[in-house]
Amino acid sequence: MDPVLHVGVNAVARLQSLDLAPRDLHRPLEAAAAEARLCTDMDSPGMAGYVFWSRTNRFFRERQERHGWTYSNSQTILRCIHPSRRFAITAVSGSGKVGDEDAAWSGDVRSKNPKGAAVAKLVQRNFEQLPLFSLPGFPVDDQEINAIPTWFLLYKSGEEGLSFELSMPVEMHGKYVDTWQERIILPDNPFAGPQFDIKKLDAVLEGPAVDVPVGFRGAI
Amino acid sequence: MLTSSRLILARKRRRMTLASLAKMSGVSTRSLTAFENGHKNPAPETIESLARALELPVSFFLASDVDEIEVDAISFRAPSKISALDRDSARSAGRIAVEINDWIEHLFSLPKSDVPTLPHLSPEDAAERVRALWGLGEAPIPNMVHLLEAHGVRVFSLASDCSVVDAFSFRWQRTRPFVVLNLEKSGERGRFDAAHELGHLVLHAEHRIPHGPDAEQEAQQFASAFLMPRSGLHAQMLHSADTARILSAKRKWEVAAVALAYRLRDMELISEWGYRTSVKQLSQMGYRSGEPNGIRRESSQLLGKVFSVLRSEKISPLTMARDLNLTVDELNMHVFGLVPLALDGGSEASSSAKPQLRLVQA
Numbered sequence: 001m002d003p004v005l006h007v008g009v010n011a012v013a014r015l016q017s018l019d020l021a022p023r024d025l026h027r028p029l030e031a032a033a034a035e036a037r038l039c040t041d042m043d044s045p046g047m048a049g050y051v052f053w054s055r056t057n058r059f060f061r062e063r064q065e066r067h068g069w070t071y072s073n074s075q076t077i078l079r080c081i082h083p084s085r086r087f088a089i090t091a092v093s094g095s096g097k098v099g100d101e102d103a104a105w106s107g108d109v110r111s112k113n114p115k116g117a118a119v120a121k122l123v124q125r126n127f128e129q130l131p132l133f134s135l136p137g138f139p140v141d142d143q144e145i146n147a148i149p150t151w152f153l154l155y156k157s158g159e160e161g162l163s164f165e166l167s168m169p170v171e172m173h174g175k176y177v178d179t180w181q182e183r184i185i186l187p188d189n190p191f192a193g194p195q196f197d198i199k200k201l202d203a204v205l206e207g208p209a210v211d212v213p214v215g216f217r218g219a220i
Numbered sequence: 221m222l223t224s225s226r227l228i229l230a231r232k233r234r235r236m237t238l239a240s241l242a243k244m245s246g247v248s249t250r251s252l253t254a255f256e257n258g259h260k261n262p263a264p265e266t267i268e269s270l271a272r273a274l275e276l277p278v279s280f281f282l283a284s285d286v287d288e289i290e291v292d293a294i295s296f297r298a299p300s301k302i303s304a305l306d307r308d309s310a311r312s313a314g315r316i317a318v319e320i321n322d323w324i325e326h327l328f329s330l331p332k333s334d335v336p337t338l339p340h341l342s343p344e345d346a347a348e349r350v351r352a353l354w355g356l357g358e359a360p361i362p363n364m365v366h367l368l369e370a371h372g373v374r375v376f377s378l379a380s381d382c383s384v385v386d387a388f389s390f391r392w393q394r395t396r397p398f399v400v401l402n403l404e405k406s407g408e409r410g411r412f413d414a415a416h417e418l419g420h421l422v423l424h425a426e427h428r429i430p431h432g433p434d435a436e437q438e439a440q441q442f443a444s445a446f447l448m449p450r451s452g453l454h455a456q457m458l459h460s461a462d463t464a465r466i467l468s469a470k471r472k473w474e475v476a477a478v479a480l481a482y483r484l485r486d487m488e489l490i491s492e493w494g495y496r497t498s499v500k501q502l503s504q505m506g507y508r509s510g511e512p513n514g515i516r517r518e519s520s521q522l523l524g525k526v527f528s529v530l531r532s533e534k535i536s537p538l539t540m541a542r543d544l545n546l547t548v549d550e551l552n553m554h555v556f557g558l559v560p561l562a563l564d565g566g567s568e569a570s571s572s573a574k575p576q577l578r579l580v581q582a
Contacts, residue, residue: 030454030457030459031459031460033457034457034458034459034460034461035459035460037457038460038462038465040464195455195456196455196457198457201455201456201457201469202465202468202471202472204360204471204472205359205472207360207362208362209362209363209366210362210363210366210367210369210370211521212331212366212369212522212525213329213330213331213370214328214329214330214522214525214526214529215328216327216328216529216533217326217327217328218327
């Protein structure tokens with residue numbers, strides 16, 4: 001199967017086919033970023049990243065739970081499972097060209113942190129299951145949560161803001177997930193720009209000074 | 221010949237009743253009443269006694285008639301806590317500020333007013349509209365006083381003997397906007413006061429008078445929305461912000477921590493419980509009565525430039541004060557203390573001019 005990139009209205013349509021709207025991704029990311037920002041230097045190093053990861057998954061699950069989605073923490077992969085049980089989504093921190101539609105299918109966008117055997121197996125199953133996944137009525141065994149194709153909601157916070165995409169991983173190189181079968185990049189990222197760098201949200205900006213023009217008419 | 225309106229203005233400016241002025245000047249209450257009513261004209265030595273008691277030059281009382289600022293034109297916060305004497309004193313200080321401004325405008329071309337009047341809008345919408353009209357976007361406002369001045373509002377300082385009043389604003393002769401600010405509060409609260417008064421000028425115009433608790437509440441909401449725009453706070457991701465985050469985030473907007481907490485609650489970014497907890501903690505840390513490690517108090521750019529030009533043109537503050545029939549000390553109270561302290565040394569530049577030093581809290 002050739003890889004597929006969804007951008008613009010196609011991205012929104014593809015998301016809709018997964019029973020999701022853009023705000024279903026925006027809101028959890030926004031709330032999780034706010035919580036991550038509560039971490040200070042007095043927290044353990046890496047705490048902000050951990051909070052961001054955990055809370056993105058939690059807020060996404062809480063949001064979708066009312067629509068019948070369920071969840072699983074099996075093998076420490078925080079999946080939110082579609083009511084049909086035909087696919088799951090997990091939020092994962094990314095690195096490289098996350099959210100960049102010009103990124104190559106392999107190598108340019110990757111998981112930020114090294115992944116273990118469970119994720120390797122999940123990615124392998126994604127690769128194997130995807131042809132079946134495209135068939136209507138694809139059956140899923142209740143016991144086989146780990147066999148469900150799993151999308152990665154990749155997010156990355158940096159000086160350019162908070163970028164994200166929903167992508168289907170199919171291959172790893174070394175310990176990093178870095179090859180994608182399908183990428184959904186939504187238009188109009190509301191978190192684009194340096195003001196959304198979660199490390200600098202409270203930065204005091206040096207704006208242009210206000211000039212009050214005063215002209216002397218001459219002595220009386 | 222004494223100008224009765226000026227005697228009334230001076231007496232109110234000094235927070236004096238007829239009885240207290242009588243005691244200070246040695247002139248009977250009955251005579252004072254007659255002078256103020258214009259039924260009787262005092263002898264020159266009586267005018268001198270009154271001038272001494274009221275700490276103003278004799279010329280002040282002999283100059284042309286002055287109209288008072290209408291009572292309805294000004295809104296005072298917590299009016300129940302402000303006595304009539306305090307209100308009149310502040311109102312008279314505002315009138316002197318108008319005189320000072322007239323003198324400046326005679327010599328200088330200054331920005332024309334482009335403060336919109338939006339009495340039909342909600343405070344939040346009006347704040348957004350003014351931001352849009354003035355091209356401010358969602359960014360923090362670097363300096364409220366300079367912003368007002370750039371848009372034609374004349375900003376003066378409230379004399380220190382009127383410190384019970386926070387700030388007030390009015391449109392002189394229904395057109396020219398003035399804001400008068402108390403300099404004794406923290407820099408953050410001073411910015412909020414300036415935005416609050418802008419709220420009155422914008423919202424309480426035309427058919428709406430700036431009076432009553434509703435008007436005050438609206439001006440507060442306007443100030444809050446103007447200094448901390450909704451989109452800007454959303455962008456800052458302050459959802460569920462705790463006290464530490466509020467203290468970090470407030471630096472960006474240069475507002476009081478309590479004001480930011482209030483705004484976050486108003487926008488439902490923090491819960492009522494979260495708000496109460498934060499305000500309690502902020503109180504314990506001293507953020508109710510002041511703003512520890514706060515910003516510097518904003519001052520006037522316009523007046524700074526005016527005094528700079530006057531100095532270079534060798535027009536001394538004493539000349540200015542004489543033209544205005546004021547003392548230099550009285551003049552200085554209304555202009556952020558910006559009157560240069562250089563001695564009036566004719567054409568020779570004074571090498572002993574004292575620098576303007578200010579005690580800044582570390």
